[in-house]
Amino acid sequence: MINLRKYRQHLLTSAAAALLSVSAAAAPVNAASFMSAPPTPVSTGRLGTLLAGLVRCGVAPTEEVKTAASDPLTRTGFFFDTVITISLYDTDDETILDACDALMLECENRLSRTRENSDIWNINHAKGKPVEVSEETISLIQSAIKYCELSDGAFDITIAPVVSLWDFHMENDPAVPDADAIAEAVTHVDYTMIEIDDEKHTVALKDPEAGIDLGAIAKGYISDLLKEEILKHGSESALINLGGNVLAVGTKPDGSSWNIGIRRPFAESAYDLIAKVAVDDMSVITSGTYERYFEQDGVLYHHILDPFTGYSVNNGLTSVTILSKAGTDGDALSTTCFVLGPDKGMELIESLDGIEAMFVADDLTISYSSGWPQ
Numbered sequence: 001m002i003n004l005r006k007y008r009q010h011l012l013t014s015a016a017a018a019l020l021s022v023s024a025a026a027a028p029v030n031a032a033s034f035m036s037a038p039p040t041p042v043s044t045g046r047l048g049t050l051l052a053g054l055v056r057c058g059v060a061p062t063e064e065v066k067t068a069a070s071d072p073l074t075r076t077g078f079f080f081d082t083v084i085t086i087s088l089y090d091t092d093d094e095t096i097l098d099a100c101d102a103l104m105l106e107c108e109n110r111l112s113r114t115r116e117n118s119d120i121w122n123i124n125h126a127k128g129k130p131v132e133v134s135e136e137t138i139s140l141i142q143s144a145i146k147y148c149e150l151s152d153g154a155f156d157i158t159i160a161p162v163v164s165l166w167d168f169h170m171e172n173d174p175a176v177p178d179a180d181a182i183a184e185a186v187t188h189v190d191y192t193m194i195e196i197d198d199e200k201h202t203v204a205l206k207d208p209e210a211g212i213d214l215g216a217i218a219k220g221y222i223s224d225l226l227k228e229e230i231l232k233h234g235s236e237s238a239l240i241n242l243g244g245n246v247l248a249v250g251t252k253p254d255g256s257s258w259n260i261g262i263r264r265p266f267a268e269s270a271y272d273l274i275a276k277v278a279v280d281d282m283s284v285i286t287s288g289t290y291e292r293y294f295e296q297d298g299v300l301y302h303h304i305l306d307p308f309t310g311y312s313v314n315n316g317l318t319s320v321t322i323l324s325k326a327g328t329d330g331d332a333l334s335t336t337c338f339v340l341g342p343d344k345g346m347e348l349i350e351s352l353d354g355i356e357a358m359f360v361a362d363d364l365t366i367s368y369s370s371g372w373p374q
């Protein structure tokens with residue numbers, strides 16, 4: 001991670017969502033920050049892939065330089081395959097950003113499916129035996145299971161066997177996996193196979209071939225932890241941007257609302273927004289086909305998967321954006337509603353207090369839930 005003020009080059013951080021007009025004099029999209037060397041060593045190849053990914057998801061390098069007066073204290077890093085930018089608007093205290101770095105590293109080491117000896121890696125490689133994990137991991141898995149139940153398995157965190165067959169990171173030449181392999185993998189997707197012992201702090205997968213993947217909820221959860229950390233250190237005006245998913249802490253320093261832009265699906269420019277929303281102390285999280293995808297034989301394959309078929313969800317939606325107080329709920333619900341589809345998804349949102357949603361269809365028509373701030 002790197003201090004924005006020490007470097008005068010910026011990247012626009014605006015993937016699914018972009019921060020707008022933080023100050024009156026600011027450019028239309030001004031969540032600008034410098035793309036630093038990541039906190040963990042990154043090879044040139046990986047960085048190249050990252051930069052390619054950034055451009056693709058609307059995060060583009062720019063020459064724009066902001067005035068020092070309007071600059072928040074900002075750092076950008078790379079965790080969970082995601083560009084994460086934290087901007088503090090009411091403090092110069094760099095130790096808060098240091099604490100956030102440490103927290104993100106701890107979360108990645110604990111929750112990553114692919115990082116050896118993370119809690120999730122240990123559960124997935126235990127061949128069905130109970131594995132002792134941290135209380136925090138258990139409580140996140142329990143939160144996730146609530147959404148699995150709420151959606152009758154449309155959201156299912158045991159989707160790892162299917163996820164691992166697909167390559168949406170574009171590091172190699174991605175291709176549609178073998179149909180038999182997908183058919184076999186879906187037989188191991190079943191969240192009821194997760195067995196938790198609250199007293200012993202253990203998690204077991206009753207189906208040893210099953211595997212947990214928290215990719216649909218972890219970023220929201222981490223944004224909530226980062227918010228707690230920031231508040232604990234006395235800052236009350238901040239933006240946490242995890243690859244375009246934004247958790248706004250408090251209000252702008254002058255008490256006005258944050259304006260969050262939601263990127264137009266597949267737009268080449270980070271400035272190309274399909275909607276904006278003014279929020280105070282809220283999370284704005286989007287799940288979209290355009291975030292990670294590849295095309296084969298004229299068909300677009302994206303990273304939000306139907307747990308029953310093992311293939312990308314194809315129900316007329318391009319993206320779902322959720323407004324919620326907690327990022328954990330927003331992240332779980334953005335994926336859940338995407339898989340449920342426009343009708344069932346909206347029905348679910350209308351049944352939940354304090355949650356609003358914006359659904360964008362393939363033809364870019366937008367549907368809002370009844371309480372969406374217009």
Ligand code: AMP
Pocket residue numbers: 154155156157159163213214215216217286287288291303304305306307331334335339
């Ligand atoms: P998101 O971008 O929050 O919608 O999360 C997408 C990620 O969640 C994917 O990259 C997978 O790791 C995982 N995932 C994909 N489909 C599902 C699903 N139906 N239920 C739970 N997690 C999923």
Ligand code: MG
Pocket residue numbers: 215216217287330331332333334335336
């Ligand atoms: Mg999600």
